[in-house]
Amino acid sequence: MIERPAQPPSQPPSRSSAQPSEPSSQPSEFVEALRGLRVWDPRVSALPLFDPAAAPAEPVALFATWFGEVVAAGEVEPHTMSLATADAEGRPDVRTVMLHDVDARGWHFASHSGSRKGRQLAALPYASLGFYWPLLGRQVRVRGRVTVEPAEVAHADLHTRSTGALAAALVGHQSEVLSSYEELERASEAAWARAEREPDVAVPSWTAYVVEPDEVEFFQGDARRRHVRLDYRREDGRWATELLWP
Ligand SMILES: Cc1cc2nc3c(=O)[nH]c(=O)nc-3n(C[C@H](O)[C@H](O)[C@H](O)COP(=O)(O)O)c2cc1C
Incomplete structure:
Protein backbone atom coordinates (compact mmCIF):
# COMPACT_ATOMS: atom_id res chain seq x y z
CA MET A 1 0.00 0.00 0.00
CA ILE A 2 1.39 3.39 -0.98
CA GLU A 3 0.69 6.31 1.32
CA ARG A 4 -0.74 9.47 -0.15
CA PRO A 5 0.93 12.71 0.94
CA ALA A 6 -1.00 15.09 3.19
CA GLN A 7 0.04 17.99 0.93
CA PRO A 8 -0.16 17.86 -2.84
CA PRO A 9 3.30 17.46 -4.33
CA SER A 10 4.84 20.76 -5.31
CA GLN A 11 5.96 21.63 -8.79
CA PRO A 12 9.66 21.49 -9.65
CA PRO A 13 11.39 24.90 -9.46
CA SER A 14 11.43 26.99 -12.59
CA ARG A 15 14.82 28.11 -13.87
CA SER A 16 14.20 31.70 -12.87
CA SER A 17 12.84 31.04 -9.38
CA ALA A 18 15.51 28.68 -8.12
CA GLN A 19 19.14 29.59 -8.46
CA PRO A 20 21.89 28.68 -5.99
CA SER A 21 22.69 31.75 -3.86
CA GLU A 22 25.33 33.06 -1.47
CA PRO A 23 25.46 31.38 1.98
CA SER A 24 23.06 32.98 4.48
CA SER A 25 21.18 32.04 7.65
CA GLN A 26 17.88 31.90 5.72
CA PRO A 27 17.21 28.98 3.43
CA SER A 28 17.65 30.29 -0.09
CA GLU A 29 14.95 30.10 -2.71
CA PHE A 30 16.96 27.30 -4.21
CA VAL A 31 16.97 25.33 -0.95
CA GLU A 32 13.23 26.01 -0.51
CA ALA A 33 12.63 24.74 -4.01
CA LEU A 34 14.68 21.62 -3.29
CA ARG A 35 12.70 20.99 -0.12
CA GLY A 36 9.49 21.24 -2.13
CA LEU A 37 10.53 18.45 -4.44
CA ARG A 38 9.48 14.93 -3.69
CA VAL A 39 11.09 11.56 -4.12
CA TRP A 40 8.68 8.85 -5.27
CA ASP A 41 5.73 11.13 -5.93
CA PRO A 42 2.76 8.72 -5.68
CA ARG A 43 1.33 10.28 -8.84
CA VAL A 44 4.20 8.83 -10.82
CA SER A 45 5.91 6.19 -8.68
CA ALA A 46 4.62 2.91 -7.27
CA LEU A 47 6.70 1.14 -4.65
CA PRO A 48 6.35 -2.63 -4.96
CA LEU A 49 6.80 -4.86 -1.95
CA PHE A 50 10.11 -6.71 -2.06
CA ASP A 51 10.49 -9.88 -0.03
CA PRO A 52 14.22 -10.55 0.26
CA ALA A 53 13.52 -14.05 1.61
CA ALA A 54 12.08 -14.94 -1.80
CA ALA A 55 15.00 -13.43 -3.76
CA PRO A 56 17.03 -15.68 -6.05
CA ALA A 57 20.34 -17.12 -4.87
CA GLU A 58 22.39 -14.97 -7.21
CA PRO A 59 22.15 -11.30 -8.17
CA VAL A 60 22.05 -11.42 -11.97
CA ALA A 61 18.68 -13.21 -11.86
CA LEU A 62 17.26 -10.56 -9.55
CA PHE A 63 18.71 -7.77 -11.68
CA ALA A 64 17.04 -9.27 -14.77
CA THR A 65 13.68 -9.45 -12.96
CA TRP A 66 13.92 -5.91 -11.65
CA PHE A 67 15.08 -4.60 -15.01
CA GLY A 68 12.12 -6.23 -16.78
CA GLU A 69 9.79 -4.70 -14.23
CA VAL A 70 11.15 -1.17 -14.54
CA VAL A 71 11.01 -1.40 -18.34
CA ALA A 72 7.37 -2.56 -18.08
CA ALA A 73 6.66 0.35 -15.71
CA GLY A 74 7.89 2.75 -18.40
CA GLU A 75 11.12 3.88 -16.76
CA VAL A 76 13.03 6.40 -18.85
CA GLU A 77 16.40 5.10 -20.05
CA PRO A 78 16.68 2.32 -17.46
CA HIS A 79 19.76 1.01 -19.28
CA THR A 80 21.86 4.02 -18.31
CA MET A 81 24.04 3.76 -15.24
CA SER A 82 26.58 5.72 -13.27
CA LEU A 83 30.06 4.27 -13.64
CA ALA A 84 32.44 5.17 -10.83
CA THR A 85 36.16 4.69 -11.15
CA ALA A 86 39.13 6.06 -9.22
CA ASP A 87 42.22 7.90 -10.37
CA ALA A 88 45.80 7.07 -9.47
CA GLU A 89 45.47 8.94 -6.16
CA GLY A 90 42.34 6.97 -5.28
CA ARG A 91 40.06 9.95 -5.88
CA PRO A 92 36.64 8.89 -7.17
CA ASP A 93 35.24 9.88 -10.54
CA VAL A 94 31.84 9.19 -12.06
CA ARG A 95 29.90 9.51 -15.31
CA THR A 96 26.94 7.93 -17.09
CA VAL A 97 27.34 5.07 -19.56
CA MET A 98 25.00 2.65 -21.25
CA LEU A 99 24.52 -0.93 -20.16
CA HIS A 100 25.22 -3.26 -23.09
CA HIS A 108 28.94 -4.96 -19.80
CA PHE A 109 29.60 -1.48 -21.14
CA ALA A 110 31.84 0.09 -23.76
CA SER A 111 33.97 3.18 -24.08
CA HIS A 112 37.24 4.51 -25.46
CA SER A 113 40.37 3.06 -23.88
CA GLY A 114 42.09 6.47 -24.07
CA SER A 115 39.31 8.34 -22.28
CA ARG A 116 39.69 9.42 -18.69
CA LYS A 117 37.74 6.40 -17.47
CA GLY A 118 39.67 4.13 -19.83
CA ARG A 119 42.98 5.35 -18.43
CA GLN A 120 41.71 5.07 -14.88
CA ARG A 138 14.68 1.06 -6.90
CA GLN A 139 18.43 1.34 -6.83
CA VAL A 140 21.04 -1.26 -7.72
CA ARG A 141 24.71 -0.96 -6.87
CA VAL A 142 27.40 -3.19 -8.37
CA ARG A 161 24.54 -0.24 -33.14
CA SER A 162 23.36 2.74 -35.14
CA THR A 163 25.35 4.69 -37.71
CA GLY A 164 25.29 7.53 -35.19
CA ALA A 165 26.93 5.34 -32.56
CA LEU A 166 29.63 4.32 -35.04
CA ALA A 167 30.14 7.94 -36.11
CA GLU A 182 33.67 23.95 -34.78
CA GLU A 183 36.50 21.43 -34.58
CA LEU A 184 34.04 18.85 -33.24
CA GLU A 185 31.54 19.69 -35.98
CA ARG A 186 34.17 19.12 -38.66
CA ALA A 187 35.34 15.84 -37.09
CA SER A 188 31.77 14.65 -36.65
CA GLU A 189 30.87 15.51 -40.25
CA ALA A 190 33.82 13.44 -41.48
CA ALA A 191 33.00 10.60 -39.05
CA TRP A 192 29.36 10.41 -40.20
CA ALA A 193 30.47 10.29 -43.83
CA ARG A 194 32.96 7.53 -43.05
CA ALA A 195 30.46 5.54 -40.98
CA GLU A 196 28.02 5.63 -43.90
CA ARG A 197 30.74 4.79 -46.48
CA GLU A 198 32.49 2.08 -44.42
CA PRO A 199 29.97 0.55 -42.01
CA ASP A 200 32.50 -2.15 -40.96
CA VAL A 201 35.34 0.26 -40.21
CA ALA A 202 37.34 -0.60 -37.08
CA VAL A 203 37.60 1.80 -34.14
CA PRO A 204 40.62 0.43 -32.26
CA SER A 205 40.12 2.55 -29.16
CA TRP A 206 36.51 1.39 -28.69
CA THR A 207 36.71 -1.14 -25.88
CA ALA A 208 34.22 -3.51 -24.30
CA TYR A 209 34.46 -3.82 -20.53
CA VAL A 210 32.83 -6.15 -18.03
CA VAL A 211 32.33 -5.35 -14.36
CA GLU A 212 32.64 -8.77 -12.74
CA PRO A 213 30.75 -8.28 -9.50
CA ASP A 214 31.85 -9.26 -6.04
CA GLU A 215 29.07 -7.24 -4.44
CA VAL A 216 25.59 -6.28 -5.71
CA GLU A 217 23.10 -4.41 -3.57
CA PHE A 218 19.38 -4.09 -4.29
CA PHE A 219 17.46 -1.25 -2.66
CA GLN A 220 13.68 -1.16 -2.71
CA GLY A 221 12.21 2.09 -1.50
CA ASP A 222 9.30 2.01 0.93
CA ALA A 223 6.80 4.82 1.55
CA ARG A 224 7.31 4.57 5.32
CA ARG A 225 11.09 4.68 4.85
CA ARG A 226 11.46 1.01 5.76
CA HIS A 227 13.53 0.53 2.67
CA VAL A 228 14.74 -2.98 1.94
CA ARG A 229 18.45 -3.34 1.19
CA LEU A 230 19.58 -6.78 0.11
CA ASP A 231 23.33 -7.15 -0.33
CA TYR A 232 24.87 -10.03 -2.26
CA ARG A 233 28.56 -10.72 -1.62
CA ARG A 234 30.67 -13.23 -3.42
CA GLU A 235 32.46 -15.39 -0.86
CA ASP A 236 34.63 -18.33 -1.96
CA GLY A 237 32.91 -18.40 -5.32
CA ARG A 238 29.39 -18.45 -3.85
CA TRP A 239 26.91 -15.69 -3.24
CA ALA A 240 25.97 -14.88 0.34
CA THR A 241 23.28 -12.34 1.18
CA GLU A 242 22.58 -10.07 4.08
CA LEU A 243 20.15 -7.28 4.82
CA LEU A 244 21.49 -3.80 5.49
CA TRP A 245 19.96 -1.04 7.59
CA PRO A 246 18.59 1.65 5.35
C1 LIG B 1 22.82 8.93 -21.18
C2 LIG B 1 24.30 8.87 -21.44
C3 LIG B 1 24.86 7.70 -21.94
C4 LIG B 1 26.23 7.63 -22.18
N1 LIG B 1 26.76 6.45 -22.61
C5 LIG B 1 28.10 6.38 -22.80
C6 LIG B 1 28.69 5.13 -23.14
O1 LIG B 1 28.03 4.07 -23.23
N2 LIG B 1 30.03 5.10 -23.32
C7 LIG B 1 30.81 6.22 -23.20
O2 LIG B 1 32.01 6.15 -23.41
N3 LIG B 1 30.28 7.41 -22.85
C8 LIG B 1 28.95 7.51 -22.64
N4 LIG B 1 28.39 8.70 -22.25
C9 LIG B 1 29.31 9.86 -22.04
C10 LIG B 1 29.96 9.74 -20.65
O3 LIG B 1 29.03 10.11 -19.65
C11 LIG B 1 31.20 10.62 -20.51
O4 LIG B 1 30.89 11.97 -20.77
C12 LIG B 1 32.31 10.18 -21.46
O5 LIG B 1 32.37 8.79 -21.58
C13 LIG B 1 33.65 10.71 -20.98
O6 LIG B 1 33.89 10.23 -19.68
P1 LIG B 1 35.36 10.23 -19.02
O7 LIG B 1 35.97 11.56 -19.34
O8 LIG B 1 35.13 10.04 -17.57
O9 LIG B 1 36.12 9.09 -19.63
C14 LIG B 1 27.04 8.78 -21.98
C15 LIG B 1 26.47 9.96 -21.48
C16 LIG B 1 25.12 9.99 -21.20
C17 LIG B 1 24.55 11.27 -20.63
Whole structure:
Protein backbone atom coordinates (compact mmCIF):
# COMPACT_ATOMS: atom_id res chain seq x y z
CA MET A 1 0.00 0.00 0.00
CA ILE A 2 1.39 3.39 -0.98
CA GLU A 3 0.69 6.31 1.32
CA ARG A 4 -0.74 9.47 -0.15
CA PRO A 5 0.93 12.71 0.94
CA ALA A 6 -1.00 15.09 3.19
CA GLN A 7 0.04 17.99 0.93
CA PRO A 8 -0.16 17.86 -2.84
CA PRO A 9 3.30 17.46 -4.33
CA SER A 10 4.84 20.76 -5.31
CA GLN A 11 5.96 21.63 -8.79
CA PRO A 12 9.66 21.49 -9.65
CA PRO A 13 11.39 24.90 -9.46
CA SER A 14 11.43 26.99 -12.59
CA ARG A 15 14.82 28.11 -13.87
CA SER A 16 14.20 31.70 -12.87
CA SER A 17 12.84 31.04 -9.38
CA ALA A 18 15.51 28.68 -8.12
CA GLN A 19 19.14 29.59 -8.46
CA PRO A 20 21.89 28.68 -5.99
CA SER A 21 22.69 31.75 -3.86
CA GLU A 22 25.33 33.06 -1.47
CA PRO A 23 25.46 31.38 1.98
CA SER A 24 23.06 32.98 4.48
CA SER A 25 21.18 32.04 7.65
CA GLN A 26 17.88 31.90 5.72
CA PRO A 27 17.21 28.98 3.43
CA SER A 28 17.65 30.29 -0.09
CA GLU A 29 14.95 30.10 -2.71
CA PHE A 30 16.96 27.30 -4.21
CA VAL A 31 16.97 25.33 -0.95
CA GLU A 32 13.23 26.01 -0.51
CA ALA A 33 12.63 24.74 -4.01
CA LEU A 34 14.68 21.62 -3.29
CA ARG A 35 12.70 20.99 -0.12
CA GLY A 36 9.49 21.24 -2.13
CA LEU A 37 10.53 18.45 -4.44
CA ARG A 38 9.48 14.93 -3.69
CA VAL A 39 11.09 11.56 -4.12
CA TRP A 40 8.68 8.85 -5.27
CA ASP A 41 5.73 11.13 -5.93
CA PRO A 42 2.76 8.72 -5.68
CA ARG A 43 1.33 10.28 -8.84
CA VAL A 44 4.20 8.83 -10.82
CA SER A 45 5.91 6.19 -8.68
CA ALA A 46 4.62 2.91 -7.27
CA LEU A 47 6.70 1.14 -4.65
CA PRO A 48 6.35 -2.63 -4.96
CA LEU A 49 6.80 -4.86 -1.95
CA PHE A 50 10.11 -6.71 -2.06
CA ASP A 51 10.49 -9.88 -0.03
CA PRO A 52 14.22 -10.55 0.26
CA ALA A 53 13.52 -14.05 1.61
CA ALA A 54 12.08 -14.94 -1.80
CA ALA A 55 15.00 -13.43 -3.76
CA PRO A 56 17.03 -15.68 -6.05
CA ALA A 57 20.34 -17.12 -4.87
CA GLU A 58 22.39 -14.97 -7.21
CA PRO A 59 22.15 -11.30 -8.17
CA VAL A 60 22.05 -11.42 -11.97
CA ALA A 61 18.68 -13.21 -11.86
CA LEU A 62 17.26 -10.56 -9.55
CA PHE A 63 18.71 -7.77 -11.68
CA ALA A 64 17.04 -9.27 -14.77
CA THR A 65 13.68 -9.45 -12.96
CA TRP A 66 13.92 -5.91 -11.65
CA PHE A 67 15.08 -4.60 -15.01
CA GLY A 68 12.12 -6.23 -16.78
CA GLU A 69 9.79 -4.70 -14.23
CA VAL A 70 11.15 -1.17 -14.54
CA VAL A 71 11.01 -1.40 -18.34
CA ALA A 72 7.37 -2.56 -18.08
CA ALA A 73 6.66 0.35 -15.71
CA GLY A 74 7.89 2.75 -18.40
CA GLU A 75 11.12 3.88 -16.76
CA VAL A 76 13.03 6.40 -18.85
CA GLU A 77 16.40 5.10 -20.05
CA PRO A 78 16.68 2.32 -17.46
CA HIS A 79 19.76 1.01 -19.28
CA THR A 80 21.86 4.02 -18.31
CA MET A 81 24.04 3.76 -15.24
CA SER A 82 26.58 5.72 -13.27
CA LEU A 83 30.06 4.27 -13.64
CA ALA A 84 32.44 5.17 -10.83
CA THR A 85 36.16 4.69 -11.15
CA ALA A 86 39.13 6.06 -9.22
CA ASP A 87 42.22 7.90 -10.37
CA ALA A 88 45.80 7.07 -9.47
CA GLU A 89 45.47 8.94 -6.16
CA GLY A 90 42.34 6.97 -5.28
CA ARG A 91 40.06 9.95 -5.88
CA PRO A 92 36.64 8.89 -7.17
CA ASP A 93 35.24 9.88 -10.54
CA VAL A 94 31.84 9.19 -12.06
CA ARG A 95 29.90 9.51 -15.31
CA THR A 96 26.94 7.93 -17.09
CA VAL A 97 27.34 5.07 -19.56
CA MET A 98 25.00 2.65 -21.25
CA LEU A 99 24.52 -0.93 -20.16
CA HIS A 100 25.22 -3.26 -23.09
CA ASP A 101 24.50 -6.62 -21.47
CA VAL A 102 24.30 -8.49 -18.20
CA ASP A 103 25.22 -12.16 -18.02
CA ALA A 104 26.83 -14.66 -15.70
CA ARG A 105 30.14 -12.77 -16.03
CA GLY A 106 28.74 -9.42 -15.12
CA TRP A 107 27.67 -5.99 -16.35
CA HIS A 108 28.94 -4.96 -19.80
CA PHE A 109 29.60 -1.48 -21.14
CA ALA A 110 31.84 0.09 -23.76
CA SER A 111 33.97 3.18 -24.08
CA HIS A 112 37.24 4.51 -25.46
CA SER A 113 40.37 3.06 -23.88
CA GLY A 114 42.09 6.47 -24.07
CA SER A 115 39.31 8.34 -22.28
CA ARG A 116 39.69 9.42 -18.69
CA LYS A 117 37.74 6.40 -17.47
CA GLY A 118 39.67 4.13 -19.83
CA ARG A 119 42.98 5.35 -18.43
CA GLN A 120 41.71 5.07 -14.88
CA LEU A 121 40.52 1.52 -15.49
CA ALA A 122 43.83 0.54 -17.08
CA ALA A 123 45.62 1.68 -13.91
CA LEU A 124 43.05 0.45 -11.39
CA PRO A 125 40.65 -2.10 -12.89
CA TYR A 126 37.85 -1.77 -10.36
CA ALA A 127 34.56 0.05 -10.71
CA SER A 128 31.19 0.61 -9.18
CA LEU A 129 27.92 0.96 -11.08
CA GLY A 130 24.77 2.69 -9.91
CA PHE A 131 21.28 2.30 -11.36
CA TYR A 132 18.39 4.41 -10.13
CA TRP A 133 14.84 3.67 -11.28
CA PRO A 134 12.49 6.20 -9.64
CA LEU A 135 9.23 4.83 -11.05
CA LEU A 136 9.53 1.78 -8.80
CA GLY A 137 11.78 3.39 -6.17
CA ARG A 138 14.68 1.06 -6.90
CA GLN A 139 18.43 1.34 -6.83
CA VAL A 140 21.04 -1.26 -7.72
CA ARG A 141 24.71 -0.96 -6.87
CA VAL A 142 27.40 -3.19 -8.37
CA ARG A 143 31.08 -3.35 -7.39
CA GLY A 144 33.82 -5.44 -8.86
CA ARG A 145 36.86 -5.97 -10.97
CA VAL A 146 36.75 -4.70 -14.53
CA THR A 147 38.03 -6.87 -17.34
CA VAL A 148 38.58 -5.96 -20.99
CA GLU A 149 36.95 -8.07 -23.68
CA PRO A 150 38.85 -9.15 -26.82
CA ALA A 151 38.86 -6.48 -29.56
CA GLU A 152 36.46 -8.54 -31.72
CA VAL A 153 33.81 -8.28 -29.02
CA ALA A 154 34.00 -4.47 -28.96
CA HIS A 155 33.99 -4.39 -32.77
CA ALA A 156 30.93 -6.64 -33.03
CA ASP A 157 29.13 -4.72 -30.30
CA LEU A 158 29.76 -1.36 -31.97
CA HIS A 159 28.64 -2.58 -35.37
CA THR A 160 25.29 -3.84 -34.13
CA ARG A 161 24.54 -0.24 -33.14
CA SER A 162 23.36 2.74 -35.14
CA THR A 163 25.35 4.69 -37.71
CA GLY A 164 25.29 7.53 -35.19
CA ALA A 165 26.93 5.34 -32.56
CA LEU A 166 29.63 4.32 -35.04
CA ALA A 167 30.14 7.94 -36.11
CA ALA A 168 30.42 9.03 -32.47
CA ALA A 169 33.01 6.34 -31.82
CA LEU A 170 34.94 7.33 -34.97
CA VAL A 171 35.20 10.91 -33.76
CA GLY A 172 37.41 9.62 -30.96
CA HIS A 173 39.59 11.89 -28.76
CA GLN A 174 37.16 11.26 -25.90
CA SER A 175 38.07 13.31 -22.80
CA GLU A 176 40.81 15.25 -24.61
CA VAL A 177 40.64 19.05 -24.58
CA LEU A 178 38.61 20.40 -27.53
CA SER A 179 39.88 23.67 -28.95
CA SER A 180 36.54 24.78 -30.38
CA TYR A 181 33.08 23.42 -31.05
CA GLU A 182 33.67 23.95 -34.78
CA GLU A 183 36.50 21.43 -34.58
CA LEU A 184 34.04 18.85 -33.24
CA GLU A 185 31.54 19.69 -35.98
CA ARG A 186 34.17 19.12 -38.66
CA ALA A 187 35.34 15.84 -37.09
CA SER A 188 31.77 14.65 -36.65
CA GLU A 189 30.87 15.51 -40.25
CA ALA A 190 33.82 13.44 -41.48
CA ALA A 191 33.00 10.60 -39.05
CA TRP A 192 29.36 10.41 -40.20
CA ALA A 193 30.47 10.29 -43.83
CA ARG A 194 32.96 7.53 -43.05
CA ALA A 195 30.46 5.54 -40.98
CA GLU A 196 28.02 5.63 -43.90
CA ARG A 197 30.74 4.79 -46.48
CA GLU A 198 32.49 2.08 -44.42
CA PRO A 199 29.97 0.55 -42.01
CA ASP A 200 32.50 -2.15 -40.96
CA VAL A 201 35.34 0.26 -40.21
CA ALA A 202 37.34 -0.60 -37.08
CA VAL A 203 37.60 1.80 -34.14
CA PRO A 204 40.62 0.43 -32.26
CA SER A 205 40.12 2.55 -29.16
CA TRP A 206 36.51 1.39 -28.69
CA THR A 207 36.71 -1.14 -25.88
CA ALA A 208 34.22 -3.51 -24.30
CA TYR A 209 34.46 -3.82 -20.53
CA VAL A 210 32.83 -6.15 -18.03
CA VAL A 211 32.33 -5.35 -14.36
CA GLU A 212 32.64 -8.77 -12.74
CA PRO A 213 30.75 -8.28 -9.50
CA ASP A 214 31.85 -9.26 -6.04
CA GLU A 215 29.07 -7.24 -4.44
CA VAL A 216 25.59 -6.28 -5.71
CA GLU A 217 23.10 -4.41 -3.57
CA PHE A 218 19.38 -4.09 -4.29
CA PHE A 219 17.46 -1.25 -2.66
CA GLN A 220 13.68 -1.16 -2.71
CA GLY A 221 12.21 2.09 -1.50
CA ASP A 222 9.30 2.01 0.93
CA ALA A 223 6.80 4.82 1.55
CA ARG A 224 7.31 4.57 5.32
CA ARG A 225 11.09 4.68 4.85
CA ARG A 226 11.46 1.01 5.76
CA HIS A 227 13.53 0.53 2.67
CA VAL A 228 14.74 -2.98 1.94
CA ARG A 229 18.45 -3.34 1.19
CA LEU A 230 19.58 -6.78 0.11
CA ASP A 231 23.33 -7.15 -0.33
CA TYR A 232 24.87 -10.03 -2.26
CA ARG A 233 28.56 -10.72 -1.62
CA ARG A 234 30.67 -13.23 -3.42
CA GLU A 235 32.46 -15.39 -0.86
CA ASP A 236 34.63 -18.33 -1.96
CA GLY A 237 32.91 -18.40 -5.32
CA ARG A 238 29.39 -18.45 -3.85
CA TRP A 239 26.91 -15.69 -3.24
CA ALA A 240 25.97 -14.88 0.34
CA THR A 241 23.28 -12.34 1.18
CA GLU A 242 22.58 -10.07 4.08
CA LEU A 243 20.15 -7.28 4.82
CA LEU A 244 21.49 -3.80 5.49
CA TRP A 245 19.96 -1.04 7.59
CA PRO A 246 18.59 1.65 5.35
C1 LIG B 1 22.82 8.93 -21.18
C2 LIG B 1 24.30 8.87 -21.44
C3 LIG B 1 24.86 7.70 -21.94
C4 LIG B 1 26.23 7.63 -22.18
N1 LIG B 1 26.76 6.45 -22.61
C5 LIG B 1 28.10 6.38 -22.80
C6 LIG B 1 28.69 5.13 -23.14
O1 LIG B 1 28.03 4.07 -23.23
N2 LIG B 1 30.03 5.10 -23.32
C7 LIG B 1 30.81 6.22 -23.20
O2 LIG B 1 32.01 6.15 -23.41
N3 LIG B 1 30.28 7.41 -22.85
C8 LIG B 1 28.95 7.51 -22.64
N4 LIG B 1 28.39 8.70 -22.25
C9 LIG B 1 29.31 9.86 -22.04
C10 LIG B 1 29.96 9.74 -20.65
O3 LIG B 1 29.03 10.11 -19.65
C11 LIG B 1 31.20 10.62 -20.51
O4 LIG B 1 30.89 11.97 -20.77
C12 LIG B 1 32.31 10.18 -21.46
O5 LIG B 1 32.37 8.79 -21.58
C13 LIG B 1 33.65 10.71 -20.98
O6 LIG B 1 33.89 10.23 -19.68
P1 LIG B 1 35.36 10.23 -19.02
O7 LIG B 1 35.97 11.56 -19.34
O8 LIG B 1 35.13 10.04 -17.57
O9 LIG B 1 36.12 9.09 -19.63
C14 LIG B 1 27.04 8.78 -21.98
C15 LIG B 1 26.47 9.96 -21.48
C16 LIG B 1 25.12 9.99 -21.20
C17 LIG B 1 24.55 11.27 -20.63
